[in-house]
Amino acid sequence: MMKQIDVVGAVIVNENKEVLCALRSESMSLSNYWEFPGGKVEKGEDHKEALVREIKEELLCDIQVGDFITETLHEYPNIKVKLTTYFAQIIKGTPIATEHEKIKWTPLKDIRSLKWAPADIPTIDLLLETESCNKKYF
Numbered sequence: 001m002m003k004q005i006d007v008v009g010a011v012i013v014n015e016n017k018e019v020l021c022a023l024r025s026e027s028m029s030l031s032n033y034w035e036f037p038g039g040k041v042e043k044g045e046d047h048k049e050a051l052v053r054e055i056k057e058e059l060l061c062d063i064q065v066g067d068f069i070t071e072t073l074h075e076y077p078n079i080k081v082k083l084t085t086y087f088a089q090i091i092k093g094t095p096i097a098t099e100h101e102k103i104k105w106t107p108l109k110d111i112r113s114l115k116w117a118p119a120d121i122p123t124i125d126l127l128l129e130t131e132s133c134n135k136k137y138f
């Protein structure tokens with residue numbers, strides 16, 4: 001059976017209603033695809049703890065995790081990824097890309113122009129569809 005991993009992604013929104021997008025680097029799998037910062041959930045962690053830890057490691061800042069967005073199962077050629085996304089806000093520090101090629105604050109209206117990791121498309125669709133319902137974040 002193909003290996004399945006539990007991955008969490010943060011849709012970090014700033015005061016200008018832009019979303020923090022991260023470009024996977026040459027050294028990572030799925031290089032040159034954009035993704036939501038985050039990563040694999042470790043044993044004994046819940047999703048929120050995993051997200052806070054991953055963002056601290058990858059972007060050197062602290063977030064507060066908010067509402068659940070969606071969960072998607074995507075089969076890549078070598079791995080099955082269960083991606084769960086949550087809204088988040090930065091509560092301390094400024095994000096710095098330590099692992100990614102780069103990071104970029106992107107207005108929602110421009111978000112489709114990036115080449116997203118396939119597992120992220122349902123989240124992107126939902127963000128665009130429900131923009132008016134997500135007044136809390138956008």
Ligand SMILES: Nc1nc2c([nH]c(=O)n2[C@H]2C[C@H](O)[C@@H](COP(=O)(O)OP(=O)(O)OP(=O)(O)O)O2)c(=O)[nH]1
Pocket residue numbers: 007008009027028029030034035036037038039040079081083117118119120
């Ligand atoms: N963090 C994150 N990972 C994503 C997203 N979409 C998506 O397909 N993935 C995939 C890429 C990776 O296979 C996995 C995340 O694991 P990871 O970020 O800890 O993986 P990694 O680069 O450290 O390790 P590797 O995959 O290079 O072995 O999920 C996303 O939006 N955010």
